[in-house]
Amino acid sequence: MNKFMFTALISLFSITAFAQECSADLSRSAANSRYINFDNGTVADNLTGLTWMRCPLGKQWNNISQECEGSTETYFWQSALTMIASINDANGNHQLHEFAGIKKWRMPNIKELMSLKERACYSPAVNTKAFGKAFDYEVGDLAGYIWSNTPSNNGNEVYSFDTPNGEVLSYNPAQHKLSVLLVAE
Incomplete structure (x- = not known):
């Protein structure tokens, strides 16, 4: 019986680790009304005019469950650019x-x-209606960090977006494998 209870508790903790948490005291910066969700696996952002893939590379959009499924692929930065090409x-x-x-x-x-970035939420700090289960990662799991094409100020690293917390972090592009989320005009 003790083994069963231990397993049940571990399962409960692993489920809650991925639940987005939002503050009721902060207004939403990336509200549902800002996005137009399409059945084809894309989402249009009315604020920026950009169209995003709803899932990072490796995951696929499931229109029935309205979430990303599969495993995120991570890439060194140059490999990510080659994949996009x-x-x-x-x-x-x-x-x-x-x-x-x-x-x-x-x-x-x-x-x-x-x-x-959804400033009122974390784990993930993005709109989950637009990007359903695309970024259900814990802090420290580099699959939850997205490469940008912007070099950092020191020139040896590239900026990334940390989806669990909504922060900008820089990484050495040849030493770290992060996820890739594609965008179009």
Whole structure:
């Protein structure tokens, strides 16, 4: 019986670790009304005019459950750029080529990523209706950190967006593997 209780408690903690928490005292910075969710796995941001894939590379949008499924793929920064070039290559046969009818996907800059921040929430600090279970990671799991195309001020690192807390962090692009979320105009 004790083994059962221990297992039940561990399961409960692992479930609650991924539940988004929001403050009722703060107004929403990325409210549901800001986004137009499409069944094709994209979301349009009315504030910025950008279209985002709803899931990072490796995960797929499930329109029935309204969430991302699968495992996020992480990349070194240069490998991520190569993957994006492969996705956009008209002569290639990448499964995401012209995803949702969009011909050119790209890596977002850090300002675009920060525009996704929901300041009233954390774990994740993004709108979960727009990006359902896309970023259900704990702090420290680099799959929850998204590469930007913006080099840091020191020139040796690249900025990333920390989805659990909504922070900007910089990492060495050749030493860390992070997730990739694509955007289009």
